[in-house]
Amino acid sequence: MGRAQEAMETSIAPQQVAKDTVIIIKHDTVWLEKEKVEMKEKVKVKIDSTDVDQRFSRYDRRVHRYRKHWEALIPTHTKLQFAGNMGLISLGTGWDYGKRNQWETDLFFGFLPKYQSERSKITMTLKQNYMPWSVTLGKGISVEPLACGMYLNTVFGNEFWTHEPDRYPKGYYGFSSKVRIHIFLGQRITYDIPPRWRLGARAVTFFYEISTCDLYVVSAFLNKYLKPKDYLSLSFGLKTQLF
Template sequence: MNTRRSFFSLLLLLWLPLLACGSCPPADSLRPEGAPLDRRLHRGRQGWERIIPTHVKAQYAGSMGLLSLGFGWDYGRKCRWETDLMVGYVPRYSTRRGHATLTLKQNYIPWSLYASDRFSFDPLYGGIYLNTIFGHEFWGRQPGRYPSGYYWFSTKLRTHIFWGCRATWHPGIRRKYWIKGVTLFFEVNTCDLYIVRAVGNDYLHPQDIIGFSAGLKLQLF
């Protein structure tokens, strides 16, 4: 119960910037000659419209399941911030059944470089995400069957950091496509438990604590 309460408390905390800042500024005017390469602009939204997700995502791997699907919001100046909520699935491997996961992901994209009116590239972005897995085999607080302090970590909740890059195709701002952008992304991640284990451990190598993932994002607004 404490793990679940902490997870949804963080979800509420990450929604506050969304409600305060709203969506990205409007993009109704043409780009002036000589404007910067980074020109991320979306249609402005007001009031409760801000709660409507601006994009959907699918992600392969990333320590959040074999495949995760979800939606999210981008906001802030030049749409530098994204908050995603994703549901994933871990197939049955050594366990009797598969497991569902829930991930809350916060992205920060400092730069977006436009190669043309149709293509842009985010050379580096990063962030943090909180992931929980459902099932009686996993716990947030050490069960009583173990000696006190035997396990100092939770098997149900993991905190990850990640960094990556992505490329986007823009169908066209002026035309009324229902998809405003198609993005392919690649990420590298690690989690709190791996980092702690790696400190002072000469037997662990980078490939032992780093994971890779890839995904697709469809921009709706």
């Protein structure tokens, strides 16, 4: 504390000290700014601050940036999604960002039963979401009338390929059986959990999406007999907002 504390004690009368006291440092000078509760007027008292230096060093700033970058990698939510050409059920985590948290990036791992194939399979999906606006209904409930985006999905297994195997004539298929590109539209409803009831989540969101993929779009254009149910997929999901 040193001379700064002595200066504060000698420069401020006891009756002048009030609530809402803030110390402001500017050009090596400490200003004690307080707001009188009754008069609601601000009073500044100049204090010698030769021994007081709260400015961050270059090392402190570097450590702060280092920690901030690593903290940005901590996921902000988890998701559980049913269907959507990502597997029968998919579990993922992701990050919210943007001025209004209108952007989301998710990473999913899904389970696909074997059905008529020889074995069950694991899928992986990288998903980008965008919610243009949100409407508050009250009592902690809000609605996002439009959620849209795209995602890339792949299936693990040797029977799937990115480039056509040599056993097929060049250009026979013209697409990859391992990676699918999807687009989707949907809606969401969110409930903000009251602070006293929060355990592991701040909010929960229910959503549904209607999606299609590149292969389905091509098939719909080339085969006019196909109906929307043949090239559109309906999926449901639950998002848990961690913080």
